[in-house]
Amino acid sequence: MALAPMLRNEATLDLPHARPVPAEVERATVDRARSGDQAALADLYDWYMPRVYRYAMARLGNQAEAEDVTEEVFLKMLGAIGEFRWRDVPFSSWLFRIAHNHIASHFRRVTQRGGPHAALTPDLIDRRDGPDATVEQQVTLEEVRRATELLPDAQREVIVLRFAVGLSVAETAKALGKREGNIKALQHKAVAKLQKLLVPQDAPVRSMENA
């Protein structure tokens, strides 16, 4: 995907944040799922699977790993949904807490084995093939992932939950156990850092605008 199209005037992105279903429908479905209703569980799976997968891809960048993790997250959800309580957090926040914890332990396992996620350096993002090349070059998921992995944990989590999963600030706050103001501040810091990582400072801004 070219960096340039992000300057299009039409906001025609198929963004992931769109709520799959009205909140009251989701609530009723979650309640049925808690009592073991298989159809309700299937609905929750269908609504949330793409987002959990995106979350996993955003964190792992590896299709096979993301697939495994997505399946494991839903199995954990299955085992834990009986204990889900509305008064604590929204369902989405609760689910992505599971995903967050699961990926954290996944990273621990991989790192212990000296796996590929052990080392990350800014050098991995080398976009200095020349100004024009930079403009037309695709920002790939892998580049975004590497960039986000360089962020402090909390900033990265905010970015992924907000932009990959599409959680609202309130949901993100509940998922991370932070206040909403805190989330907005983290979001700002993260975006500021990412724009430096993803958009080289010597790139000719004007040509990008015209692209």
Next chain:
Amino acid sequence: MTEFEAILHDCLEALRDGRADIDACLSRYPQHAEALRPHLRAAMALMEVYADTEPRAEWVASARERFLIATGERISQAYDEAEPSPSFFAAARVKFLMTAQRMRGASGGGATDPHRPVFGRAFRGLAAAGLALVMMLGFSTYTVATAQNALPGDWRYPIKRQTEQVRLALAFSEGAERDVRLDIAAERAEEIERLSEQGRIVPPGVIRDLNKHTQVIASQIEKAKLDQGELQRVQEITERTAAALPNAKVAPEAEPVRAAVLEAASDLFIAAGVAAAQDPRRPVVLTPTRPFETPEATDTPAPSPTDTPAPTEDPGPPPATPTSPPPTPERGGLSVDATPVGVDIGLTWMRLAVGRLTTLIPSEKDGWRVAGVNVSQGSTPAPTLVRITNQDNTQTIAINPRNGDMWWYVSVNGIFDEVQVRAERDGQVYVVDRELLRRLYGALADVPLYVLDNMEFLPDSTPTPTAPGDPAVTE
């Protein structure tokens, strides 16, 4: 939160929701435009990249199936812990049928299996798809024909599966498609049977395919009006699945699939039975669904056994712990006292003991026998289910010796019914509604009720009262 953070957030929300583009945001906050621009561009790039992250279609389908299977598993776990309910008893019915089917299979001769079609499936398959397949793949008719009998591992097996797919593709009405799916499901069930007979491992793909097609059929049972023939086939297939799958060798990773398929088979069997029962042309008597009463004074006079304490009116609280911890292995085996206890309701009664459970059963003289017991050789290891069958195999009583759960399996006019006569859950004993049972089955109900009324658990420390070494009562 700083002012810039708030503005950035406002713009990001607008971008996310598609309410504004970058230019609109910048013109809304001209004093911050320079600072905002790179932030928004980076954020937009992130959103685009993330939005482009789509899972592989093949994975989506298979992962969903695995999840649904897991939900079935979880539900069955919850189900095990649940209070008895009509569906609990209905599920018990199917579990019983599984046992009965195994029993029939194990005993070899006896009743012929009416469920096994003599021929037909292969021909129907060929008629629909053989020609198309020959044209597509260039195989000879012979190859396609012999592929119909192929098992996984055979080089012709993929041809067989391909043939099925062609048939499915050629089925244009829902009814025709269902017919093909029934054929395919029956085929998978048969493969499981045959692989098991040969002691071979059943590949997970076979079980999954069976599950896939039965799921579709299940979804149509409520919506579509399946005719009696179809409903009967559904029951045949699920029964065969239920009989073969528990004994099949599967890879460890296929265990969840197996469990889920068995559960689904139970549900489907029941659904088909219920649908069939709703058809006035074929009255099928199902397990009484009227709530099972808790035991009270029995209305069947207890016999007067000579050598044991008089049976209590109430089977009493079972000594098992209230919930599900698995009972300890039985110390006493299964035995039948060869000395008759007495004669009642026209039958001679013997005392059966297994573990701490004891009851009276009709004697061999009256044509009843206990599966796997040879009294002359003393007691045998306690089976998980004691099965007592009458002479012409039209009735079987099955008792779980650990908790006294009891089922009665009876054939009336060629239709098998199953009645859960006694169930113990969470320390509570449930027994069948006697009046209802008599109304439905008349005098046939006498034997199971008599067995029920004489069932008791001996105190924990009491050795099993057996009289081994006497002349054989059973074979």
